[in-house]
Amino acid sequence: MNVQTRIIRDAKELSTFAHEAQKAGKTIGLVPTMGYLHDGHLSLIRAARQKADVVIVSDFVNPTQFGPTEDYATYPRDEQADLEKCQSCGTDVLFIPTVETLYPNGQDSTWVEVSKMGNILCGATRPGHFRGVATVVTKLLWLSRADYAFFGEKDYQQLTILRRMAQDLGCPTEIIGMPLVREADGLAMSSRNVRLSEDERSQALSLNQGLRAAHALFQNGSRSVKDLTHAAQNIIQAQKNTAIQYISIADPDSLEIFTDAVPDRAIMLLAVKVGSVRLIDNMRLD
């Protein structure tokens, strides 16, 4: 489905576009991304295309969700390639805001502070990360007047926090999670994968392999947090250049972290640095 995608760079222009669409009785689907689109993103855009009358994709590397020592400057960007992919998936608007249009008052801004859920897992090693995510997503939801917003389950904690934010704040947008998409060899798709060297790319397969080992143990009846975690840990640590930030097993809705026994419905989540590239992955245990 090839369409002419309109590029919008100004927040007010997006707001006006969305208002007109809403007044015309159209439903709006939003796919917030940081750009450098891969097949995971495209699966979100296709889902939005199926569900909504108007599809808005945002491409914004949001500075406020990066820590001072993180990879904001080196995060990959390719606007032209993104535009072509958006067109091929039937995107009506590609919103590429400047930092100034989304943060008109700079750092002296209004912030959306998430619940305690934001301090665990990725939040423990990335303080302020989910505040940045929740704030920018609030802006995008309000500007786009989205009826539906689509997020990948690769960023599982993000998805869960945004669902919680929408519930807490009475946000009428339906937050829709879509399955994680993997490369043929099992690596979870991520814009950051392009920054892996050939060696690191091969070592990074251990994340999925570790999750699969834990999953196999779980299916064989193990309900021990320690055993399942060790199974994943051993495989990842066998690769040099990997540094585990966390491997945790949590409740899929509340993100409550299990420390002893695993119930019949859970999710294993992990974050690992491979060389200088921080990767995340997860797998349902059920």
Next chain:
Amino acid sequence: MNVQTRIIRDAKELSTFAHEAQKAGKTIGLVPTMGYLHDGHLSLIRAARQKADVVIVSDFVNPTQFGPTEDYATYPRDEQADLEKCQSCGTDVLFIPTVETLYPNGQDSTWVEVSKMGNILCGATRPGHFRGVATVVTKLLWLSRADYAFFGEKDYQQLTILRRMAQDLGCPTEIIGMPLVREADGLAMSSRNVRLSEDERSQALSLNQGLRAAHALFQNGSRSVKDLTHAAQNIIQAQKNTAIQYISIADPDSLEIFTDAVPDRAIMLLAVKVGSVRLIDNMRLD
């Protein structure tokens, strides 16, 4: 304009009502209040009635904007009288939520943290107050899908912070400020006035009198923060049982507080405890 006002107590029910109205092409005006309605509130409802197709008034004494030693428990409430006043002004929906429906996850909630503007003036003596205000207003805006939201200029800092919040977060609701309404003797209307004793009620007139004295000096050419402030201060302090929390002169848009010279466009704001009742008032200097 007497209408049958529908009472809604559940957040989801309000959200559904607003969605239906929006889909029917109607514009929505919201008047957020803490109830115990007076003529100031009614002027907001009448403005909403003029501007929007559907008028929603909310009656909610929001616990998260009160400090632990403040008057949450004793804040006056009268649901039946509010309903009758709403009906007389053409209110379509009176939303009277429970704490549980607006804070489904209690204190472990998502919060809207306002900019530095929230730490000065009333924010200096009421830490967390504007966070509570911004959070509950965000919920009300999202639930009601308001095109317009109306706030009185009596709570001038609140109005300014909410305008700023809407700008920062891309909120499409137009925030509309309406003039402060006074009693015949000059006292700014407030739900808290009912808690003043007869003596205190009379002493409380000094707030308006102090502002008018400063305003007269300003009109006579004085541009000295010190002189204008003293003019108000002397009148208020002449009453026993008054305790000034602040008297400040600020920029009407940014709330930047002037410390030396007053420009030709400014606002004087003050907060004073009269007995145990905290009152605020303000007056433009221009």
